[in-house]
Amino acid sequence: MLLTRESVIRLMCDAASMTTATPYDDDRARFSRRALARLVLCDQARGLSDAAAGLAVTRYDEFCGAGGRVSEAAAVAGHADRLVTAAVVYERERGSSWADIGRYLHLGAAAAQQRFGSAVQQWRSAFDVPYRLDEQGRKRVPQLPTAAYDPVSAIRRLDLWADVRLGFDDRHAVSGGLQPDPDGEEQEEEQGWPETVGTELDGRIRLAQRGVFLDLLSEYALHRPADRARDVVARAMQGGGEGGGGWYTYTMDGIFETLDVRLAVDGDLVSVVVAGAHSPVLRLQVATLLDAFA
Template identity: 55%
Template sequence: MAATIAFVSTSTPYDDDRHEYSRAALARLVLAHRARGLSETAGSLTVTRYDAYNGAGSRVSEATSLITLSERILISAVIYERERGSSWEDIGRYLDVTGPAAEERFAVAVEEWRTAFDVPYRLDETGRKRVPQLPTAAYDPRRVSRDLDLWAQVHLLLSDKHAVSGGLDPTGDEEPQPEPVWDEIDGRVQLHHLGTFLALLAGYTHHEPVDEGWDAVTKAVEAGGDEHAYAMAGVFESLDIRMTLDRDSALVFVLVANARSADLRLRINTLMDAFDRP
């Protein structure tokens, strides 16, 4: 029987964005992303209202998951420290072990992280499905940075709009980089889902559509050859929405601007993520 050769793609849809960041910046972003996950998981343990509906031992299971997440965060922290130039002795000092002991424990994880940049996907056992080798935050750093900036504002009550992205050096240069601007949120929506998307967005702003409602907007986008603009005037905030239809894929490219509050931007971003799929 002839041997089957598995070809693994060395490119991803987000290569251009990822290449704008140094590996140290990407490692720091992965650490931040996983820390957020731990925070949210730990937060669920503070709620007692529904304890009676949980099975025996379930809270122990949740607590155990925090240990697993903490171990992943520790590995991410070590990878970041290695990428920023920290020695194994520096790392071992905070773990109360020697440098060689720290290297023995974490060297494989660091090597896997670095190898994944050369081969970002591997094929599964069927040879058909591509399995990502990099953490999510390293694949799509722009979107994850935006998510974490909004999360920090809403949940940590920070006034800094770029609390996460502002400390990342996208290029690895010594010169300070301008702060990214997330005032515009973009995404893609299937044409047949556009009305539902706009209705949910209007609910966030307490906006009432004019004329024939969202069906009319969808038809206008479908009929128009260029960008279609819609002003969504709400009770507390007003949004400027621009929509462009790609007829080959039936995808509508949507850009939402002027969302001022962090809570609204987080809602819009979550909505974009939910609709940005077939």
């Protein structure tokens, strides 16, 4: 049998998908599958909330074209459908029967399984192959929902969202309950979300965008130095930084809060640790910057 070039690439991609470690394997290993399903449900709930919020505002109705609000409402309905599917997946991981699930959807057990069984199977199969490579064999295409594929980033984003949007006086409103079932298997007992130390937020950004990152961070911190932060940091780090491992610390004295920004260059990337962001809004802004420039 003669294989075409496309067939060979597809076979190579499938083989790589089965054998190559994924970028977030260690992060996912901290959580039980049930906890990851709950995290996906959290993320879908956030998406529905954000989508529905726009429909509550009337100020810009005059700029909305004919049928525009119906389009928005239909998008919200789509979010609601995905939310229900995520809830079903979570309930199955939690041990609920199809009869338990169908009762609240006005469906019999068989009808509920027929409607959602493929989604549950797809969810479980994705843990065997968390991603596949695209047809060129270059880009990873996650098979798991984003929140389950990269749970650490999702948790940081959702905890901040709950703090800012929902007003909970709890920095771990989402992550605090993501512990494995105490009746679950022994290997899952140590999984869960580790506590965040202090107010530190960290990430890695591209060196070429360090200046823009610092400019925006200065704006968010209400830091108005005589010399721009990007220029001060660039000059200092050209000399090798300070402290062990080439780390340089720059302090942003804002009107309300003071940030200590630690940076270390590693090739084309810069490791960044931002400490001192206490308000939920500023923490969300810092986390968003780190995600945007990653």
